[in-house]
Amino acid sequence: MSNLFKVNNPATGEIIQEVKKHSAAEINQAIKNGHEYFKKWSKNNAHERSGLLRSWSKKITENKDEIARVMTLENGKPLKESLGEVDYAVSYIDWFAEEAKRLYGKTIPANTESKRIIVSRQPVGLVAAITPWNFPAAMMARKAAPALAAGCTFIIKPAAETPLTAIKFIELAHEAGIPEHAIQYVNGPGKEVGKLFTSSEYIRKITFTGSTPVGKTLIKNSADTIKHVSMELGGHAPLIVAEDADIDFAVQQTIGTKFRNAGQTCVCANRILVHENITDIFTEKFVSEVKKLKVGNGLEEGIDIGPIINAKGFDKIVSHIDDAVEKGAEILVGNEYDVDNEREIYFVHPTVLKNVYSDMAIMHEETFGPVAPIVSFKHIDDAVEIANSTPYGLAAYFFTNDYRTGSYLHDNLDFGIVGWNDGGPSAAHAPFGGMKESGLGREGGQEGIEPYLETKYMSIGNL
Numbered sequence: 001m002s003n004l005f006k007v008n009n010p011a012t013g014e015i016i017q018e019v020k021k022h023s024a025a026e027i028n029q030a031i032k033n034g035h036e037y038f039k040k041w042s043k044n045n046a047h048e049r050s051g052l053l054r055s056w057s058k059k060i061t062e063n064k065d066e067i068a069r070v071m072t073l074e075n076g077k078p079l080k081e082s083l084g085e086v087d088y089a090v091s092y093i094d095w096f097a098e099e100a101k102r103l104y105g106k107t108i109p110a111n112t113e114s115k116r117i118i119v120s121r122q123p124v125g126l127v128a129a130i131t132p133w134n135f136p137a138a139m140m141a142r143k144a145a146p147a148l149a150a151g152c153t154f155i156i157k158p159a160a161e162t163p164l165t166a167i168k169f170i171e172l173a174h175e176a177g178i179p180e181h182a183i184q185y186v187n188g189p190g191k192e193v194g195k196l197f198t199s200s201e202y203i204r205k206i207t208f209t210g211s212t213p214v215g216k217t218l219i220k221n222s223a224d225t226i227k228h229v230s231m232e233l234g235g236h237a238p239l240i241v242a243e244d245a246d247i248d249f250a251v252q253q254t255i256g257t258k259f260r261n262a263g264q265t266c267v268c269a270n271r272i273l274v275h276e277n278i279t280d281i282f283t284e285k286f287v288s289e290v291k292k293l294k295v296g297n298g299l300e301e302g303i304d305i306g307p308i309i310n311a312k313g314f315d316k317i318v319s320h321i322d323d324a325v326e327k328g329a330e331i332l333v334g335n336e337y338d339v340d341n342e343r344e345i346y347f348v349h350p351t352v353l354k355n356v357y358s359d360m361a362i363m364h365e366e367t368f369g370p371v372a373p374i375v376s377f378k379h380i381d382d383a384v385e386i387a388n389s390t391p392y393g394l395a396a397y398f399f400t401n402d403y404r405t406g407s408y409l410h411d412n413l414d415f416g417i418v419g420w421n422d423g424g425p426s427a428a429h430a431p432f433g434g435m436k437e438s439g440l441g442r443e444g445g446q447e448g449i450e451p452y453l454e455t456k457y458m459s460i461g462n463l
């Protein structure tokens with residue numbers, strides 16, 4: 001059996017490159033190497049680690065154009081989005097290069113004069129990451145940078161659809177002087193690599209971005225060795241447009257948050273809830289903007305929406321549209337597809353649905369595609385009820401210029417990330433993560449390094 005697997009361009013069906021698939025023995029060896037090297041890496045002082053992270057981010061920036069091109073080739077997203085993602089990934093490495101120097105401990109007053117209490121922070125050990133195909137650079141940087149900054153060694157299994165960006169990042173890390181066994185990658189089927197990772201006693205933490213069912217499996221399988229886990233899982237973001245909202249601004253932000261990466265993001269607006277008095281005007285303006293979006297090969301100039309990653313993703317999107325239409329939804333634009341099954345090319349034109357109701361699959365499941373269902377609401381508390389009626393709790397957005405409405409929505413939406421008049425709240429300096437079945441832990445901000453640290457407390461006696 002070949003130990004190579006093919007990476008395809010989802011826009012053309014062409015094979016971009018064949019990549020080595022690692023055997024179980026090779027993966028176990030990489031795990032062992034990462035574990036052994038931890039003793040050395042964790043003893044580097046924080047300023048050295050910080051400097052190496054800064055050199056890494058510099059190398060990535062120097063190679064930005066090439067990385068972005070590779071990302072568009074393997075993922076399909078428009079080149080402008082790939083370029084933006086490289087900058088975004090770099091911003092996490094830069095942020096954690098600084099946080100490396102701020103791993104503060106503390107002293108605690110003891111209850112007797114003969115004792116002193118000291119609390120210090122230490123890296124958890126070897127960290128294993130499993131990442132998805134939708135943000136091949138960003139999802140890796142958000143995990144690798146805090147892990148290395150904290151003094152952990154790091155091993156990643158990137159998604160089989162998009163391993164090339166991660167491989168390039170790791171080559172540049174090594175060129176920047178981060179030692180070979182401090183940051184490594186392995187390739188193989190998710191299920192098998194997942195089992196090797198979760199069963200290894202050398203790996204002390206699993207960090208994962210992907211679907212909720214896989215996240216649940218990883219948590220269960222991590223129980224035997226009591227690993228730390230961070231999980232960035234699915235979402236089903238509501239986007240609420242209140243009666244007083246600035247409609248043009250809300251339309252423009254909704255376009256951004258809905259159609260980025262062809263709607264294949266976990267924070268994409270999945271349910272657009274608009275006050276009944278402005279539904280018609282919002283919908284008219286929104287549809288007119290959607291009609292301007294250009295679908296095609298992300299390497300071409302002026303493309304806004306690239307291909308869907310694979311047949312599985314495409315089938316789900318079509319099933320959501322079909323189910324909604326069968327149950328009475330009206331298509332205002334879209335529901336058009338450019339498909340070549342043989343070459344595995346799947347383009348979905350941006351689609352807007354109205355007359356959408358809660359019995360439709362699109363209102364409960366992540367669509368992961370360029371489909372915008374618009375739902376009318378009467379009272380703001382009805383919007384909150386619809387918004388919260390999901391097991392997910394990742395991102396929510398709302399548009400209002402009324403501070404009371406804004407404050408009420410902030411307090412009552414059960415989501416980890418809330419954008420108030422902001423369709424793009426994600427940033428390296430802020431904690432990204434979900435509530436409920438959307439995950440555990442946060443990435444970015446001060447919080448983003450916490451999951452890679454243990455707390456050690458020492459009591460000194462007999463003073």
Ligand code: ADP
Nearest residue numbers: 130131132158159160190191194209210211214
């Ligand atoms: P998606 O459907 O968006 O690809 P997945 O959760 O299936 O989301 O995949 C995200 C990442 O998880 C990928 O790297 C994939 O290879 C990996 N993966 C898939 N199934 C498993 C599994 N059972 N155990 C561990 N990792 C898995």
